Amino acid sequence: MKKIIFGVDLGGTQIKLGKFDFDGLIDKYAIDTNISDEGSHIIPDIASFIKGNLKKDEELVGLSIGVPGPVACGVVLGAQNINWLKVDVEKEFHKFFPNIIVGVLNDANAALLGECYFGSGKGYKDLVMLTLGTGLGGGILIGGEVYEGATGSSGEVGHICLERNGRSCTCGLKGCLEQYVSATGIVRTAKEVLLNSKEESILRDKDLTSKLIFDSAKVGDKLAIEVTERVTDDLACGIASICNTINPEIVILGGGVSAAGSFLLKKVEEKFVNYAFYSLRFSTKFALAVLGNDAGIYGNYQNILGKIK
């Protein structure tokens, strides 16, 4: 019998599933999330899908699931997007598969593990991953393991203070890094730049997105370049604060904003030396995340591999 591991990424609208053997990914799937009845259909739906997708010569040995909420000792404690109040994931899956190894991770940590072990972080043990999306998420790997901090709040780097008495943040603080370098923050900077200039720009009267801003900078739009210069300087400053604290081997940039690719990466690397302590200036590596939406299923696969080996 061929031993099979399923890595599952549970989101509010969709459940992504990856079928793996010990050599890697065999196939991936997606099903809709049914969050009705306090999310009580979710685990039966996953179990039934997996059963239907195992061949006769395949045996399920492990399954790990990433959930959008806090996890403590295998129990999910409040995941609003999927209507879970308190779910003992291992116990529930064992009703369907009594003898397998069950894992459960917070979804951000799962994505971190996936990118670290199978993406740009492969081979590194001490790293930081920044997810530049609507907000700015952070994840830290130390000695090859996700470092969650004393109370599960490590990696809240979006709330490093970039500018005292700066832009108001949803967290109640002012000047948080997230307000400058997330997709939302970048658009805010662009609006400021456009307002303070009379120069022509592709960006004028457009529905601004970080993609449009970076694309316009790439084709030489002067104001768009000004925005990307400011934004990458802000990001470099924030990254340096992190590196001056924990000195990772590599910093990985992921999330929607990182689609700006090497244009973004190069500017951040250039400006990083203006904020990092000298021993870090040229030893710190930078990379773009490569797994995108698949990071979660890979991270859950790694979670089971870590428990088996």
Added chain:
Amino acid sequence: MKKIIFGVDLGGTQIKLGKFDFDGLIDKYAIDTNISDEGSHIIPDIASFIKGNLKKDEELVGLSIGVPGPVACGVVLGAQNINWLKVDVEKEFHKFFPNIIVGVLNDANAALLGECYFGSGKGYKDLVMLTLGTGLGGGILIGGEVYEGATGSSGEVGHICLERNGRSCTCGLKGCLEQYVSATGIVRTAKEVLLNSKEESILRDKDLTSKLIFDSAKVGDKLAIEVTERVTDDLACGIASICNTINPEIVILGGGVSAAGSFLLKKVEEKFVNYAFYSLRFSTKFALAVLGNDAGIYGNYQNILGKIK
């Protein structure tokens, strides 16, 4: 025979030695450092002192030494203050004590270990210690072990950017936290405050020190209070950047500036909530270092205990 461990703190002018058994400190001593002849007398001097201070019923089983320089695999690589270019500490001590366990630590990491295991950090596994002296040093303990980072540069928190394009730092950067909250930085802030005000103050025409500034604030001097408000706000902002990144259980303040005691600690704790992410605001503990100059000998003692147990 009673088993004895020596913890040694090697400085440029003085060598501090602590004699321990498995129950703790028995006695402590200090001898002068002879750095002549490329520091070649240092190890023989220590060995000879220890031999002379062992009673007939005592047996040396371990010795660890903290040195002012980088350490890799038990070898000290360049310690200018003591004229050491490259010294294999274990090998050298084994010439005098062939059968003992020998340890060697960087002195800052030794002080961190000491304070963590025998001082204010006792019982905590994830913590940050800041040493507010002429500069600002940082040390990080993760899972009960000193975390050195990918290239030995973790804890360079003195170079977190507090103010972009702010005060010039010796490291070549601008606006480094160290330039605002170290003893030197505090004096600089006081000079600025005095210059920009015509108010009377105890501080006027004095030889400014951080001690005088805090002492004057404690007795109600208005400008001194203004300085300590600014300085503790700066420090709280820097500490929050660290905590937003790694979420330690406790932050310990040591070094000369921390002699300002609970006056300093209370102000920093109050202002910390203005810069820390909400889940950290009230979960993060603060304490003053208590071992002072003895932290190094305790840390070296712990280094041997860790190797024996």
